[in-house]
Amino acid sequence: MVSIERKYGWSTSFMIMAFVTSLLLCTFVSGYSLYKYKRPAGSPVSRIIKVLVASVKNIKISTTGSLNHDVTEQLLPREQTHNKFKFLNKALMDQNLGDAQVKETKTFLGLLPIFVTTIMMSCSLAQSLTFLVQQGNLMNRKIFSFTIATQSLGIVPIIISLIFIITFEQFKKMNKKKGTTTNHKIYQPLFRMGIGLAMVSISMLVASIMEYKRLEAFKKGNTLSVFWLLFQYILLGLSDILTVEGMIEFFYSEAPESMKSICTALSWCSGSMGMFVSSVLVTTSNSISGRFGMEWFGGKDLNHSRLDLFYALLCVINIFNFLLFVYFA
Incomplete structure (x- = not known):
């Protein structure tokens, strides 16, 4: 779709996506009579x-x-x-x-404090959909004669998630066959969430360092390869699957029978609220930094901005957020 969009324009890609979405919706509705569902017993x-x-x-x-x-x-x-x-x-x-x-x-x-501490993870993940794409567009995206679309790098966290899920489930099956107990910390959802939230802080630290190196290379007239962004994508992918998968399992297991749906939906609320928090942080940090002489995002592009400082800010916030999670957990 990215290649079609770049070659034929937005209108063509939107038409294709609309057609595919309509086809999938019809497929979903066609199986309505086969679905098993439980009627809600009150709100x-x-x-x-x-x-x-x-x-x-x-x-x-x-x-x-x-x-x-x-x-x-x-x-x-x-x-x-x-x-x-x-x-x-x-x-x-x-x-x-x-x-x-x-x-x-x-x-x-009692679940809400844990839910609140996951919002910053979603906020950090939002950077892979915005700033990381803009960074990639300013970097060397060529492999021989082929030019990589920066948006395509978003597939990396998805691949990481799939590999982790398959590996983790196979590991659990192997332990069950051997008679090994599954009470180890790694099987506990809160423990996996803690690892995921800690990795978010590391990913933002790596992002800050990489952006600083990219700016230094730009000042010297050099251009870094877009593949340097893979470190951030891999860390964000791991933190995402660890946190979200652990969050869904924890909320579902702790919720009463009548509230499993609404408690599971908290994971989706975390993602959406993280996007809003990201927008607020960008606007607020840009406004405050402007009062001290230079807006972090006041340049004509990221080559003339200070995205590295914004990533550093996210790293500090995520560290405090992780400590808050440990306290509540």
């Missing part, structure tokens, strides 16, 4: 809102006094008492709410 979002509203309404009501002591003991058994989000227990004062609703609300809120 989990509405149940969460009801619990939060009831907790706020009863926030001033004491559950330790003689008036409410019997109600609390009856509706909140000893084994169901949780140390976290105790204020939500006041929702049990409402006769229309049960302990199951309060418990699933606590579980959902």
Whole structure:
């Protein structure tokens, strides 16, 4: 598609993509009668809102006094008492709410801190779709007489993800056949997420160093090969699959049966919010750096900008984000 776009223009590539997408949509709809699905039993979002509203309404009501002591003991058994989000227990004062609703609300809120720490990974991954492409366009993209389209390098993280998934699953099968326990840390989703978030920091450090080297080469009249960007793509691909795959598994395993869909969807929310955070960081850093004499992205192109400093900023933010993840995990 990139080659078609470069040779025949945007309109032709858009027409082809529209046709292929329509064909795939028709294929999906044609199998509707064969799909197995479970009808939704109420909205989990509405149940969460009801619990939060009831907790706020009863926030001033004491559950330790003689008036409410019997109600609390009856509706909140000893084994169901949780140390976290105790204020939500006041929702049990409402006769229309049960302990199951309060418990699933606590579980959902408990997953949010982990969810928040994954947004910066998505923000860093967004750079592979924007700045890395612009960097590649300013580098030597030729292999003999063939010119590589920089957008094609985006296939590298996908290939890395496929290789990792296949290798990881085969490794698990081999251990099961040998009778080896699968309780090792590497099989724990939070551990894999931690490795992924740590690798994001490393990838941004490498990106900052590589961009600095590219700018130095430009000042000397030289042009680096686009293949130097492969280090960043490989690290981002590994961090992406480790974090996202671990996040989906963790949210799905921890979520109550009635909330598995919404908790799994948090991984997609992380990706979309990361894109927005990336835009905010670019705008904010450019504005603040402009007050000190030079905007990081004030040049006519990346050869006259300071993308290396922006990558360094992302590295520092990701380090603090990783420490925050370790604290919550």
